[in-house]
Amino acid sequence: MLKRLAAPLLGAAVIAVAFAGGVSAQDKPTMGVVVKIGGIPWFNAMEAGITAEGEVLGVDAVMIGPTSADPALQVRAIEDLIAKGVDIIGVVPNDANAIEPVLEKARAAGIKVVTHESPAQKNVDWNFEMASSKGFGEAHAEMLAQVMGGKGEYAVYVGSLTVPLHNEWADYAIAYLKEKYPEMTAVGDRYGVAESVDDSRKTALDLIAANPNLKGFLAFGSQGPIGIGRALEETRKVGEIAVFGPFSPGQGRQLVKDGAINGGFMWNPMEAGKVFVRIGNMLVAGDVIADGTTIEGLGAVKPDGTNIIVDALIPINKDTVDGLADMGL
Numbered sequence: 001m002l003k004r005l006a007a008p009l010l011g012a013a014v015i016a017v018a019f020a021g022g023v024s025a026q027d028k029p030t031m032g033v034v035v036k037i038g039g040i041p042w043f044n045a046m047e048a049g050i051t052a053e054g055e056v057l058g059v060d061a062v063m064i065g066p067t068s069a070d071p072a073l074q075v076r077a078i079e080d081l082i083a084k085g086v087d088i089i090g091v092v093p094n095d096a097n098a099i100e101p102v103l104e105k106a107r108a109a110g111i112k113v114v115t116h117e118s119p120a121q122k123n124v125d126w127n128f129e130m131a132s133s134k135g136f137g138e139a140h141a142e143m144l145a146q147v148m149g150g151k152g153e154y155a156v157y158v159g160s161l162t163v164p165l166h167n168e169w170a171d172y173a174i175a176y177l178k179e180k181y182p183e184m185t186a187v188g189d190r191y192g193v194a195e196s197v198d199d200s201r202k203t204a205l206d207l208i209a210a211n212p213n214l215k216g217f218l219a220f221g222s223q224g225p226i227g228i229g230r231a232l233e234e235t236r237k238v239g240e241i242a243v244f245g246p247f248s249p250g251q252g253r254q255l256v257k258d259g260a261i262n263g264g265f266m267w268n269p270m271e272a273g274k275v276f277v278r279i280g281n282m283l284v285a286g287d288v289i290a291d292g293t294t295i296e297g298l299g300a301v302k303p304d305g306t307n308i309i310v311d312a313l314i315p316i317n318k319d320t321v322d323g324l325a326d327m328g329l
Helices: 012-019 022-026 041-056 071-082 096-108 135-147 163-179 197-210 224-235 249-258 269-285 321-324
Strands: 028-035 060-064 088-091 112-114 124-129 152-158 184-186 215-220 242-244 264-266 307-309 312-314
Touching: 012 088, 028 041, 028 269, 041 060, 041 269, 060 269, 071 088, 071 096, 088 096, 096 112, 112 269, 124 269, 135 152, 135 163, 135 215, 135 242, 135 264, 135 269, 152 163, 152 197, 163 184, 197 215, 197 224, 197 269, 215 224, 224 242, 224 249, 249 312, 249 321, 312 321
Parallel strands: 028 060, 028 088, 088 112, 112 124, 124 307, 152 184, 152 215, 215 242
Antiparallel strands: 264 312
16 A cells, blocks of 8 residues: 655546555455645654554555645545545545535545544534544643743644634633633734644744743644744743643654653544544445444544544653653654
């Protein structure tokens, strides 16, 4: 199976090679999961889960990771999967609205559609979340407030201004701080840079220079805490400015140990990759997902519309980061 697609745009012929042989010879269900961006630790772990569970369940499953977090590249990859005629398409959207028409096209062609990190997504069979938006946003906000002593200036990152889930986390976090800690104030609006280490670092350097009273960052997007942590080391602000958010433990391990990242919460992206395949396989088999249905990795679920939402939060801090990194996360 294709391990990682490095080209920014993937033709249907390339995807066809990924599925060649196994479908006709073994009549396996075929699945392509289009993620936000390839080559970063979070999605590398997700890919491992997709591949492993595909082998367990007999699903010919591959991950497609564009070279940038560009919604147009996701649309193109989904179009290619439709042309190939896969049975299931999974997506971790960069822009929920941008992919709606192509997902509608996929479903019209009889393809099952599963999304992740997009709770308001239209034209899907199921969307699943391994953390509720409210719980995730508020948990990070409370940790930041505790370190900042409930007062001072902070900045908020999201992966992009069009990533639905990141912005929901930010909405809940900001609202929580406004209500519980009115002496904490956000610097500017949220910054859509947290899917890029370089952009996160550069933005942090600019914010630190322009805001001498800045005392904290909330970074919703796995590359945000990494870039901010590096900026704090460059400016010798480690210990003076707090950083919280989800990130890959393996990527951020040393920054946590150095105190440049305070911590955060995550779910297991490898398990999320497995859940993609499990739900897709259930859909192809005609299984009904209803109240009380047990899905490995999610437990007994309580669907809400097309959403399956559970809370499977894992803390990342100095006490846990080594163990999580050693798991390959």
